[in-house]
Amino acid sequence: MFRVFLAESRKLRRPTLAISTLLTVSGLSALFTSIVFLRLNSGRPNTKRGQIITAAELSNAHGMVYGFKLVAFFLGITALCVFASQTAQEYTHGTLRNLLVRQPSRMKILFGKFAAMTLFALVMVTWTGAVSILTSYLLAGKGHVDTSLWSSGAGFHYLAQTTINILLATIGFGALGMILGLLFRSPITSIAVGVLWSLILETILGAALSSTQPWLPGQNIANIAEGGGTQGVSYMHSIWLSLIYLGVGLAIVSTLFKRRDVAN
Amino acid sequence: MTKLAISVQDLTKVYGERAALSHATFDVPLGTICGFVGPNGSGKTTTIRMLLGLITPTGGTGSVLGESINEPEKYLPKVGAMIEGPAFYPALSGAENLRVLASLGGFAQSRVAELLEKVGLADRGGSKYKTYSLGMKQRLGIAAALLPNPELLILDEPTNGLDPSGIQEVRELMRSLADNGTTVFVSSHLLGELEMIAESLVMLRNGKVIFAGQTDQLLSAQKPILVVTPEYHVDLQRVAAIAESQGHHTTIIGDAAHIVSPPDWAPTLNRAAFEAGITLASISHVRPSLEEKFFDMTSEEEK
Numbered sequence: 080m081f082r083v084f085l086a087e088s089r090k091l092r093r094p095t096l097a098i099s100t101l102l103t104v105s106g107l108s109a110l111f112t113s114i115v116f117l118r119l120n121s122g123r124p125n126t127k128r129g130q131i132i133t134a135a136e137l138s139n140a141h142g143m144v145y146g147f148k149l150v151a152f153f154l155g156i157t158a159l160c161v162f163a164s165q166t167a168q169e170y171t172h173g174t175l176r177n178l179l180v181r182q183p184s185r186m187k188i189l190f191g192k193f194a195a196m197t198l199f200a201l202v203m204v205t206w207t208g209a210v211s212i213l214t215s216y217l218l219a220g221k222g223h224v225d226t227s228l229w230s231s232g233a234g235f236h237y238l239a240q241t242t243i244n245i246l247l248a249t250i251g252f253g254a255l256g257m258i259l260g261l262l263f264r265s266p267i268t269s270i271a272v273g274v275l276w277s278l279i280l281e282t283i284l285g286a287a288l289s290s291t292q293p294w295l296p297g298q299n300i301a302n303i304a305e306g307g308g309t310q311g312v313s314y315m316h317s318i319w320l321s322l323i324y325l326g327v328g329l330a331i332v333s334t335l336f337k338r339r340d341v342a343n
Numbered sequence: 344m345t346k347l348a349i350s351v352q353d354l355t356k357v358y359g360e361r362a363a364l365s366h367a368t369f370d371v372p373l374g375t376i377c378g379f380v381g382p383n384g385s386g387k388t389t390t391i392r393m394l395l396g397l398i399t400p401t402g403g404t405g406s407v408l409g410e411s412i413n414e415p416e417k418y419l420p421k422v423g424a425m426i427e428g429p430a431f432y433p434a435l436s437g438a439e440n441l442r443v444l445a446s447l448g449g450f451a452q453s454r455v456a457e458l459l460e461k462v463g464l465a466d467r468g469g470s471k472y473k474t475y476s477l478g479m480k481q482r483l484g485i486a487a488a489l490l491p492n493p494e495l496l497i498l499d500e501p502t503n504g505l506d507p508s509g510i511q512e513v514r515e516l517m518r519s520l521a522d523n524g525t526t527v528f529v530s531s532h533l534l535g536e537l538e539m540i541a542e543s544l545v546m547l548r549n550g551k552v553i554f555a556g557q558t559d560q561l562l563s564a565q566k567p568i569l570v571v572t573p574e575y576h577v578d579l580q581r582v583a584a585i586a587e588s589q590g591h592h593t594t595i596i597g598d599a600a601h602i603v604s605p606p607d608w609a610p611t612l613n614r615a616a617f618e619a620g621i622t623l624a625s626i627s628h629v630r631p632s633l634e635e636k637f638f639d640m641t642s643e644e645e646k
Contacts, residue, residue: 086447095434173430176397177487180424181448183396183416340398 083182083191084198090165091199100157101206107153108207112146112214119222138225140233144241147211151245151304154207155252156274158200162253163269165196166260176341185337193257200249208242240306247318248304252277254325255296261332285310296324346373348495348526349394351405351412356389356398362550363389366403369545369555371528376521378537378558379530380637381547387530388427390547391499394528395424408495420448423493425501429484433473437464437483440472441490450490458486463512477504485513496520498529502536514540538562538633546640553640561636568629569602569609574622582623585615601629 091097118125119134126132127149137145169175182188219226228234255277259269277297285292292298292310299317307314349371356364364386371377381387392398394407396415410417431440441455459468462482467475475483481504488496496517502510510533517527518540531537537544537558544561546554554561573582576598583593583600589611591604602612606628616623 082447082449086443089439089443089446090432090435093434093439168432172432173427174432176392176395176426177430177444178447179397180395180419180422180426181444181490183419338399340392342392342398 080187080191080194083178083188084195086178087165087192087195088198091161091195096161097199100161100203104150104154104157104203104207105210108146108150108210109214111149112211113218115146115149116215116218116222116224119224134222134224137219137222138228140228140231141237141241142224143212143215143226143229143234144208144237146215147208147245148241148305150207150211151248152301154200154204154245154249155300155304156277157203158196158249158253159256159259159273159277160270161199161256162196163256163260163273164266166192166257167264167266167269170264171266179341186333189333189336193254196253196257197250200253201246204242204246204249208238208245212238244306245304248300251300251303251321251325252297254329255300258325258328258332261336294320296321299324346409347371347406348373348375349377349405349407349528351390351394351403353403354390354393354400354405355402356386356393357401364393364547365550367547367550367552369552371526371543371545373526374521374524375542376517376527376529376540377543377545378534378541379528379545379547380532380534380537381530385547386550387547388499389550391424391426391497391528391530394497395419395422395426397426418495420491421494422497423488423491423495424497424499425484425488426497426499428500428503429480429487431472431480431483431487434471436469436471437475437479437486438468440483441468441487444487444490448491450492454490454492458489461489461516462486478506478509481505482509485516493525495526495528498527500531501529502531502533510536534634534637544633546637548640558633562630562633566603567605569604569606569612570599570625570627570629571602571612571623572599572625573616574624578621581619581621582612582616585619586612589615 115125115132124131132145136142169178178188179185216226256269256273259273260266263269263272281295281297285295285298293312293316299312299320302309302312302317303314303321307317347370352368354364354367355362367386367390379387389398393400394405394412396412396419400412405412408418408421432443435443438455438459441458442452445452445455459465462485464479464482464486467479472480472483481501485498485501488498502513505513514536517529521527529537541558543556544554544558545552571582573579579595579598579600583595586593586600586602586604591602591608594601609626609628613623613626
């Protein structure tokens with residue numbers, strides 16, 4: 080499995096993928112964090128859903144990771160796209176047959192690829208967090224935010240907790256992308272279905288039938304990044320439900336992947 | 344007993360109602376070049392995919408390098424393959440594509456430069472695969488197949504897209520690999536090329552094996568032909584009459600009489616023609632080519 084991990088890592092670190100992805104998430108991270116800090120004290124909405132967060136709130140220990148949390152959902156969508164395309168392109172390029180000739184254990188291929196993409200997600204999340212925190216420190220003075228609590232023990236606790244939660248959510252969305260990639264065997268279809276479902280259909284479903292919200296996979300994965308509490312759904316509920324959804328999904332597609340003839 | 348690189352018995356693959364391969368039985372001896380021929384859709388690629396563990400047989404058994412085809416992990420580390428043309432990541436360079444496969448197979452990264460040199464891509468190894476010509480892609484596919492320093496090399500149409508010198512290079516490469524003990528199982532539409540290098544042949548038609556054995560055995564089974572050209576065209580019918588009178592079937596094609604007869608009958612014919620006042624400009628013995636034999640056999644099957 081380690082060899083598959085190494086091989087997949089070689090593909091993931093190609094500049095067109097690695098640099099463009101990191102630049103995109105850095106840009107989003109800096110943008111979202113900047114909006115929060117630059118609009119402070121302006122009376123205008125400066126955070127999600129048209130809400131306002133004040134300098135006093137940002138001066139708390141969790142203020143350092145506030146901007147980082149805002150970009151979490153987009154990190155998830157980015158991971159979904161990367162995992163889906165890296166998986167499905169093996170079919171569209173016809174390269175799966177090369178992989179299977181060199182590594183006949185299909186499960187090792189699957190888990191090796193997943194491990195490499197998880198490392199990619201880890202780098203992406205860490206980098207995004209660093210950009211957001213740096214932006215927060217740079218703009219804190221402008222918004223009259225006191226940063227003394229950010230570097231306290233509680234501040235670092237929030238940082239660790241938020242990073243882990245965002246990483247888990249990002250890997251969760253990535254796993255969803257991998258499931259779709261294996262199911263549809265086409266990067267475009269799997270990304271389209273994944274993004275449409277997570278960004279649009281779940282939002283419409285949640286708005287039309289609020290009782291569905293605690294059970295929607297995308298909403299629950301996003302709730303993990305928030306640390307729980309979104310729409311009253313607990314963190315552990317989201318963890319377990321996401322594990323069940325992704326576990327069942329991965330079990331189905333890995334069985335298909337193991338048994339399906341590679342005829343292209 | 345000759346050791347076998349590939350051995351399949353009653354190998355069958357059925358898709359729905361259609362049998363892509365039906366009860367195929369053949370052997371490929373170790374250290375030889377075996378040609379795998381058949382028209383498009385005859386089941387060649389299906390067979391190769393089953394040998395490589397990419398698709399599961401519906402029936403039958405088989406072994407590769409002494410291991411069952413149901414356990415490809417036991418023999419694939421010793422097998423190099425290029426199936427249905429090269430397939431690589433377009434955004435990676437040729438060298439990087441090979442490095443990915445070398446990492447996957449646990450082969451030394453130093454093999455990459457060595458193989459790029461061997462297939463004539465040393466200068467373009469750093470260019471992205473998507474910028475390669477068809478011939479260059481084919482060469483990269485061959486390099487990838489050689490990564491494990493294979494005991495068995497399975498190549499599906501390796502000369503597609505290559506120019507004549509490229510075809511010659513691939514032929515020489517296969518010959519030198521076989522000389523060093525590698526078994527080469529190669530499917531190709533270039534029957535003339537196969538005739539030059541393949542010691543044995545497996546011929547498919549409509550998913551069935553119609554011949555499996557030595558190339559010489561196949562070609563020598565064809566009745567030999569004497570091609571006779573008289574000095575004057577008007578004597579052509581008389582030459583044909585002499586041959587027919589001695590029980591040899593003759594066909595006139597162009598300026599020559601094609602007489603089905605053994606080569607050692609040529610002096611008898613020459614004498615008979617001389618006695619009849621006919622001067623023969625040329626007598627030659629023609630062995631039927633693999634291509635002719637292939638068309639002959641595949642058209643027989645159609646009948």
